[in-house]
Each structure stands twice: as C-alpha cells, then as structure tokens.
Amino acid sequence: MIEKNKLYQLEIIDIGHSGEGIGRVDGFTIFVDGGIPGDLVEIKTVIVKKSYAVGRLLKVLSPSSNRTNPICSIADECGGCQIMHMDYQAQLDIKRNRVEETLKRIGKVDIHVNATLGMENPYQYRNKAQFPVGIINGKAIMGFYKKGSHQIVDTEACHIQHPINETVVKAIKEFINKYNISVYDEKTRKGLIRHVVTKVGYQTGEVMVVIITNGRELPHKESLVKLLKENVKGLRAVVQNINDKNTNVIFGKETITLFGKDTIEDYIGELKFKISAKSFFQVNPIQTKVLYEKALEYADLKGVETVFDIYCGIGTISLFLAQRAKKVIGVEVLEAAIENAIANAEINNISNAEFYTGEAEEIVPKLYAEDIKADVVVVDPPRKGCEKAVLDTIVNMEPKRVVYVSCNPATLARDIAYLHERGYIAVEVQPVDMFPHTGHVETVVKLQRQNP
Numbered sequence: 001m002i003e004k005n006k007l008y009q010l011e012i013i014d015i016g017h018s019g020e021g022i023g024r025v026d027g028f029t030i031f032v033d034g035g036i037p038g039d040l041v042e043i044k045t046v047i048v049k050k051s052y053a054v055g056r057l058l059k060v061l062s063p064s065s066n067r068t069n070p071i072c073s074i075a076d077e078c079g080g081c082q083i084m085h086m087d088y089q090a091q092l093d094i095k096r097n098r099v100e101e102t103l104k105r106i107g108k109v110d111i112h113v114n115a116t117l118g119m120e121n122p123y124q125y126r127n128k129a130q131f132p133v134g135i136i137n138g139k140a141i142m143g144f145y146k147k148g149s150h151q152i153v154d155t156e157a158c159h160i161q162h163p164i165n166e167t168v169v170k171a172i173k174e175f176i177n178k179y180n181i182s183v184y185d186e187k188t189r190k191g192l193i194r195h196v197v198t199k200v201g202y203q204t205g206e207v208m209v210v211i212i213t214n215g216r217e218l219p220h221k222e223s224l225v226k227l228l229k230e231n232v233k234g235l236r237a238v239v240q241n242i243n244d245k246n247t248n249v250i251f252g253k254e255t256i257t258l259f260g261k262d263t264i265e266d267y268i269g270e271l272k273f274k275i276s277a278k279s280f281f282q283v284n285p286i287q288t289k290v291l292y293e294k295a296l297e298y299a300d301l302k303g304v305e306t307v308f309d310i311y312c313g314i315g316t317i318s319l320f321l322a323q324r325a326k327k328v329i330g331v332e333v334l335e336a337a338i339e340n341a342i343a344n345a346e347i348n349n350i351s352n353a354e355f356y357t358g359e360a361e362e363i364v365p366k367l368y369a370e371d372i373k374a375d376v377v378v379v380d381p382p383r384k385g386c387e388k389a390v391l392d393t394i395v396n397m398e399p400k401r402v403v404y405v406s407c408n409p410a411t412l413a414r415d416i417a418y419l420h421e422r423g424y425i426a427v428e429v430q431p432v433d434m435f436p437h438t439g440h441v442e443t444v445v446k447l448q449r450q451n452p
Helices: 088-105 164-179 221-231 285-299 316-322 335-347 360-369 388-397 409-421
Strands: 007-015 021-025 028-032 040-048 052-062 128-136 139-145 152-154 193-200 207-213 235-242 254-260 263-268 271-276 306-310 327-332 353-357 376-379 401-406 424-432 442-449
Touching: 007 028, 007 052, 007 088, 028 040, 088 409, 088 424, 128 152, 128 164, 139 164, 164 193, 164 207, 164 221, 193 263, 207 263, 221 235, 221 254, 235 263, 263 285, 271 316, 271 335, 285 316, 285 376, 285 401, 285 424, 285 442, 306 316, 306 360, 316 327, 316 335, 316 353, 327 335, 327 360, 335 353, 353 360, 360 388, 376 388, 388 409, 401 409, 409 424, 409 442
Parallel strands: 028 052, 207 235, 306 327, 306 376, 327 353, 376 401
Antiparallel strands: 007 021, 007 040, 021 028, 040 052, 128 139, 128 193, 139 152, 193 207, 235 254, 263 271, 401 442, 424 442
C-alpha cells in the first residue's frame, strides 16, 4: 500500500500527456514531474489517490541515457517546458509512441504510426507569449507560472519564445517601476495590469503588444507607447484589452488600439493572415506549415471536390485546401474567427471558400439537410474532440476521405474508433511536434471510406 509522505524508489517508464514522468511501485502508478523514461529516481509521495499517486522528485539516482541539461536556467521551476531535460530525438520518439499506444488502448486501432515530424531547431519557435505580471519587493516581475501554481517565475529570457519578447518584458517592467503602475492581485482583485501578450509575425517581423488591464484607465499610456516604440523593433501595434472580471480567462471583451493598427500580418507558406489581439493563430508557424501540408497531402484533392473544414478557426486550413479544391466550406462557432477567416480569404484573393458561424453539431447537419455535401472532410476540433452529431453527419454524407487533425491523442482515438465502426478506416497517422520541450503532440490522420 502506497502511503503519503513516504520515500520510494522507482524507474520512470513513460511520460504523461502533460510531460510528467510515470513509474510504478508494486504495480501502483505514480506521477513524477521532472522524471523521464529510463530514470531511476527517489521520490516523496505528496498526493495518494485510490488509483494513483503524485510524487515529488527528490533525487535522480541513475539518469536515463536520454537525460540532458536544459539550456534554460529556470526550466525546473517554470511550467512552460515540461521535458526540456530530455534529448530532443527522445521527445519525438516518445510522442510517436504515445499516439500509437493511445490509439491501441482507447481506440482499439492497431496501426503503425509514422515518426514524429520535428524541428531542425526546436527553440525560439513561439510567435505568441502570455506573461502574467506581479510585484515582488516593490519591483515588477513578469514571466510564466510555476508548475501547478499561479506563482510567477520572473523571466528575463525564454528559449522557446521569439527573442523580441526579452525587449518587450524589459520595457514593460521599466514602465511599471518608473510610473508606479499597480498590478493585478488575484486574491484582492485590485490592481491594474493583469497580463502582457505579445504577437510576432515570423515572416514579416511585425510585433503587437497587448496590455490587459483591470479597468479602462491606463495612466501614462503615451509614455508606454513611446517607450515601446523606442525599444521594440518592428512594433506595429500597441493594444489595451480591458478585463475587469473575476476570472482566469486572460482577455476581456473590449479592445482599444493605443498605437498603430489593430492587426499584424504573417504568412504560412504563401498565404497571408491578419492577426488581431484576440484571434487564434497557430503559435509555431514553421510546424504549422508542416502540419497543414500533411493535411493537404492526406486530403488528396484533384480540384473538383467540395471540402468541409469543420472547426475552421480563422480559416488557416481552409485557405490551404481552397488552393486545390473546387470549393471549401468552413464552420466555426466563434463569430470573430469567422470574420477573420472571411478577411483572410479576401486578402489572399481566394473566392472559393465560404464560412458559417455556429456550433458544428448544428451547422453541419443543417448543411447536409440542405443537400450540401462534402467529398472530403477535414476536422480540427478542440481538445474534447468531435461532437457525436458531427461524426454522424460525416458518416451519413459519405465523403471519400476524412482528415482528422488532433491536439489530444485520447479524444482522437475515441473518435477514430467511432468512425472505424461506421466504415472509415485509418490508413496513415502522422504526429507533428508543434510544441517542442512540452508534453503536447499534434496528429494528422487519414481515414478512407471502405466500399459498401
């Protein structure tokens, strides 16, 4: 029987979906942050539940051959990179294995999974950063949350973010300290600046800085804009977003442009996209191109197909597909995202894509009832996967192929099992490493309709 606050030795044999090491003592599962497969570790149990425990890593008794020294000095504290202490090729291997094993365990789908497509340089890849802001000893701090908490780890440089963030962080801290600007306290709900969000166009070099405030009035905002203009190369937009709600959600509803435009631009391949403060845009533009090209390959379009892009966001995959299809129909619940999708189609002179706003489980059956059908369907759902009504409608309209893009192997496996039972068989599975040094993996699956 595993007991709380006891010391145990165990070998780490796997990695969980959040990057935590997994080991067993007498068959009982224990999760250990900082452990990687092949490590022999000493841990102290801090949580013991009926079916698992959580242990705090005390000592690596015998390190894995895949253990490496992270280039980041705060990697052990910061919650941003869970597996930076693992050799990069080993990261890719374990992500492939997780997808394959999850498909077998949950989906009962026994299929070979291709090697994970990784990055040549798995650093400085993120085009978006979200920094909570705090005060320690009267001085501003900015960074990322410590693992499992809302305690800010002060950050001067982040090795997976664009280097321009170092300049932005320095300037914002200087502004807060010089003008004694208050920062938000989650406990008291008082203070002004809550978060700072940066967005960078990797191909264009354009930079947006978003200041999220607990109230409309931002003292000395002209000085803030001046400071950022003097220091941040490529600055195209300074935006204030107002969030005065008691919530962990970062953005509020109202956005005010303090300087420049309300959008920046970037490219994925040859396609140009406008990016606003609140719009979703894949955070790794290099791997996004890899991901979308694989989705396009699996769609196998000949130029005569009608394609449904379900959960289309701001239309990034839709526009890739539209270059090869007769027509693309995008469906997305967020009205602002659809507005961006329409605008992105216009700036790329793409006229064969149309977009619908609403819940996918309502819009897709409605289109089918109106005899609007797809030859090929692409789905890119949130972590919870596809709604049953969406999957049922896909099956009923009998497209030749389904391309499933997933950020969650578990719900991917569940949905593929459901489609398998209804005649759509997975023929190829490709993991893509969108988030190096984290436990996350993106996966593209090609499903083919079997002859009735």
